[in-house]
Amino acid sequence: MSSRERILGRVRRALADVPGDDTPYEEAVVRDYLREHGGRTVDETVDLLAGNLADYRALVHRCAAGELPSLIAGLLSARGARTVLVPPGLDQGWLAAAAAERVPDRPEADPHELDRVDSVVTACAVAIAETGTIVLDGGPGQGRRRITLVPDHHICVVRVPDQVVSSVPQALSRLDPARPSTWISGPSATSDIELDRVEGVHGPRTMEVVLVSGR
Amino acid sequence: MSGTYLGMPAFPAAARAAVRNPTLRGNLRHATHTIRAKRARAVAEVEDWAELREAGKRIKDHTLRHLDTYLERLEESVTAAGGVVHWAADAEEANRIVTSLVRATGETEVVKVKSMATQEIGLNEALEAAGVRAYETDLAELIVQLGDDRPSHILVPAIHRNRGEIRDLFRAEMAAWGRPAPEDLTDGPAELAEAARLHLREKFLRAKVGISGANFMVAETGTLVVVESEGNGRMCLTLPETLISVVGIEKVVPAWRDLEVFLQTLPRSSTAERMNPYTSMWTGTTDGDGPSTFHLVLLDNGRTDTLADEVGRQALRCIRCSACLNVCPVYERAGGHAYGSVYPGPIGAILSPQLRGTGSEIDASLPYASSLCGACYEVCPVAIDIPEVLVHLRERVVQGGPVTRAGNKVVLRPAKGHAAERAAMRAARWAFGRPGALRTGQRLASRTRRFHPRTLPGPGRAWSETRELPPVPPEPFRDWWQRTHGGEAGGK
Numbered sequence: 001m002s003s004r005e006r007i008l009g010r011v012r013r014a015l016a017d018v019p020g021d022d023t024p025y026e027e028a029v030v031r032d033y034l035r036e037h038g039g040r041t042v043d044e045t046v047d048l049l050a051g052n053l054a055d056y057r058a059l060v061h062r063c064a065a066g067e068l069p070s071l072i073a074g075l076l077s078a079r080g081a082r083t084v085l086v087p088p089g090l091d092q093g094w095l096a097a098a099a100a101e102r103v104p105d106r107p108e109a110d111p112h113e114l115d116r117v118d119s120v121v122t123a124c125a126v127a128i129a130e131t132g133t134i135v136l137d138g139g140p141g142q143g144r145r146r147i148t149l150v151p152d153h154h155i156c157v158v159r160v161p162d163q164v165v166s167s168v169p170q171a172l173s174r175l176d177p178a179r180p181s182t183w184i185s186g187p188s189a190t191s192d193i194e195l196d197r198v199e200g201v202h203g204p205r206t207m208e209v210v211l212v213s214g215r
Numbered sequence: 216m217s218g219t220y221l222g223m224p225a226f227p228a229a230a231r232a233a234v235r236n237p238t239l240r241g242n243l244r245h246a247t248h249t250i251r252a253k254r255a256r257a258v259a260e261v262e263d264w265a266e267l268r269e270a271g272k273r274i275k276d277h278t279l280r281h282l283d284t285y286l287e288r289l290e291e292s293v294t295a296a297g298g299v300v301h302w303a304a305d306a307e308e309a310n311r312i313v314t315s316l317v318r319a320t321g322e323t324e325v326v327k328v329k330s331m332a333t334q335e336i337g338l339n340e341a342l343e344a345a346g347v348r349a350y351e352t353d354l355a356e357l358i359v360q361l362g363d364d365r366p367s368h369i370l371v372p373a374i375h376r377n378r379g380e381i382r383d384l385f386r387a388e389m390a391a392w393g394r395p396a397p398e399d400l401t402d403g404p405a406e407l408a409e410a411a412r413l414h415l416r417e418k419f420l421r422a423k424v425g426i427s428g429a430n431f432m433v434a435e436t437g438t439l440v441v442v443e444s445e446g447n448g449r450m451c452l453t454l455p456e457t458l459i460s461v462v463g464i465e466k467v468v469p470a471w472r473d474l475e476v477f478l479q480t481l482p483r484s485s486t487a488e489r490m491n492p493y494t495s496m497w498t499g500t501t502d503g504d505g506p507s508t509f510h511l512v513l514l515d516n517g518r519t520d521t522l523a524d525e526v527g528r529q530a531l532r533c534i535r536c537s538a539c540l541n542v543c544p545v546y547e548r549a550g551g552h553a554y555g556s557v558y559p560g561p562i563g564a565i566l567s568p569q570l571r572g573t574g575s576e577i578d579a580s581l582p583y584a585s586s587l588c589g590a591c592y593e594v595c596p597v598a599i600d601i602p603e604v605l606v607h608l609r610e611r612v613v614q615g616g617p618v619t620r621a622g623n624k625v626v627l628r629p630a631k632g633h634a635a636e637r638a639a640m641r642a643a644r645w646a647f648g649r650p651g652a653l654r655t656g657q658r659l660a661s662r663t664r665r666f667h668p669r670t671l672p673g674p675g676r677a678w679s680e681t682r683e684l685p686p687v688p689p690e691p692f693r694d695w696w697q698r699t700h701g702g703e704a705g706g707k
Contacts, residue, residue: 002302003302003303003304003308003515004302006302006304006622007286007302007304007464007513007515007519008283008286008287009622010515010519010520010522010523010619010622011282011283011286011464011519011522012283013523013619013622014519014520014522014523014528014619015280015281015282015283015522017525018280018281022280022281023277025277025281025469025470028273028274028276028277029270029273029274029277029473030266030269030270030273031270032263032266032270033263033266033267033270033476034262034263034266037260037261037262037263052489056488056492107503107504111419111420111421111454112420115416115420128490130489131482131489131490132489132490133490138501138504144453144503144504144505145449145452145453145495145504145505146449146453146454146504146505149446149449149450149453150420150454168475168478168479168490169472169475172471172472172474172475172478173472177433177435177436177438177471177496177498178296178436178498179498179501180495180496180497180498180501180504180505181494181495181496182449182493182494182495182496183490183493183494183495183496184492184493185488185489185490185491185492185493186492187492188444188445188446188492188493189444189445189492190354190355190408190444190445191371191444191486192353192354192355192358192371192373193354193378193381193404193407193408194242194245194246194377194378194404195245195246195249195250195371195374196404198404198405198407198408200408200412201354201408201411201412201445201446201447202352202412202415202416202419202445202446202447202449202450203445203446203449203450203492203493204446
């Protein structure tokens with residue numbers, strides 16, 4: 001007998017007490033929890049996102065669409081970034097004013113190459129206000145999962161308000177499970193030493209989020 | 216690693232030694248009190264906590280009641296998404312599967328995401344025996360690995376170490392495992408983290424094989440979820456060419472939507488954050504992004520035996536948040552090592568004796584590693600009634616009875632060493648069934664109260680060493696009632 005059959009057989013014997021007409025899934029789980037916490041206007045939701053991102057020590061910037069290229073250029077030069085990773089599908093205009101050399105995200109790139117790049121600029125799929133979370137799902141302008149991980153500086157652009165949701169349930173309903181997703185809430189952190197929070201053990205130590213409004 | 220739990224003394228002996236270690240108690244007290252206060256604030260922020268907790272409980276209960284269906288569905292979804300599913304009945308089989316998968320890649324080192332399941336089966340040791348070096352990449356697991364130590368907490372495995380101890384360890388041991396620690400390393404947490412970052416980055420960037428567990432597996436979609444803080448998880452999950460995930464069969468949830476409950480309750484319960492810094496979700500393999508080969512090893516290792524116990528099966532709801540450890544007065548004083556298992560604290564006290572059976576001295580003692588104060592039940596985000604299971608397991612240890620081990624129904628014999636307890640219970644049953652005898656006994660006890668010893672003789676000595684014996688009243692309650700209320704019809 002294969003282990004598969006053995007394990008499934010053990011499960012079935014263990015559940016001999018469960019009636020065959022047991023409550024179906026749809027009725028077994030009462031979902032009377034909230035779809036979002038508290039009532040907010042659209043602007044308040046964006047403010048909450050900014051506040052919660054900052055609370056987890058992400059650096060938050062806000063600008064209008066027209067100011068985005070100069071803001072990104074400023075962030076890169078303030079950081080002294082000489083190279084910047086560019087995922088496929090990133091709006092070319094975003095980096096129009098940046099002086100840093102553009103490094104395309106190539107599938108065959110060695111992780112060591114990524115480690116030598118100074119910064120990365122990406123878009124995102126959705127942002128969650130209540131938790132201060134940015135979700136990337138590999139869509140246009142977001143690139144492979146590793147490009148927002150290996151470089152030490154990540155600039156993520158969120159279109160407000162259309163990419164912002166209030167809560168975790170709302171975010172999940174917008175995402176496609178077939179795509180790999182990465183949820184980011186502030187920079188990499190650890191609390192392993194006496195439960196003191198320290199930023200950046202493995203991932204980017206600096207996370208900058210740009211909330212851009214208007215077209 | 217010498218991280219074996221074989222030959223562990225039973226909990227009382229291990230705990231007695233641990234509580235006499237002032238450094239350990241200091242480290243634990245600091246850590247548990249810090250996180251306890253933070254968690255209470257994080258939970259208070261969410262007004263529907265009770266509803267989320269109930270939904271989490273019901274999702275898990277429903278899944279467990281139909282575990283075969285959801286496991287088959289999961290296998291189908293993962294396979295359709297390009298993954299390969301393996302089934303492992305026990306630790307040995309899981310280790311054999313993983314070892315052969317690693318061997319097939321031709322690699323001799325792997326990077327690992329912190330995972331309770333691989334700790335439980337002793338995977339690192341098995342790989343070592345096969346000539347494969349497994350690098351733990353979570354900072355706390357690294358501290359444990361470098362110290363040839365054992366984890367003592369589910370979430371922060373090195374909770375028992377303070378910064379000075381960690382600095383000494385890094386200085387002494389890092390060089391033997393790769394990039395050495397800087398000469399002038401201080402005990403500042405930021406500096407220690409930086410030393411670990413440089414040491415580990417070397418390993419991530421060259422790794423070809425990654426090994427992980429998972430916090431959740433979605434049957435409907437075949438999606439696996441890993442929740443973490445540091446980014447080491449993302450490194451291991453996305454940089455290598457081959458990814459092997461070893462996951463307990465109880466980690467499955469039916470639908471994508473169910474994640475909305477646990478992604479709210481898990482971070483707040485474990486690290487007391489609104490959300491953990493990183494969550495990775497992947498469904499099979501994705502062309503050009505992440506590993507090109509994905510293996511999922513579904514682990515039983517005592518879980519189906521636990522499922523067979525109608526009272527005890529609720530332990531399988533556990534999402535490994537560790538909130539119960541941080542509020543437990545027993546854990547706070549005894550520390551995680553005393554529990555003799557990778558699952559310490561209240562959840563360990565009910566999970567280990569079910570996964571491993573109560574055959575060993577340590578497992579038989581674990582249901583007693585509690586004051587039954589109930590704080591663990593209060594904080595549990597999936598409402599596991601840990602005190603109920605503890606009492607149930609105590610009864611099983613003392614009285615024996617039918618249990619399932621390795622899929623077979625067996626009858627457990629009463630444990631040795633509980634003869635006095637059983638005799639006392641038998642005597643009590645006899646006396647309570649005979650009011651006359653009870654009255655006589657109580658009167659006799661009251662009249663001789665001046666001569667009663669302050670500690671119990673014989674097997675009761677250990678019990679009364681740390682407790683005051685309850686005083687016998689000068690007059691039995693029934694006599695007092697008769698004397699003061701005897702004349703009134705019906706009493707007050």
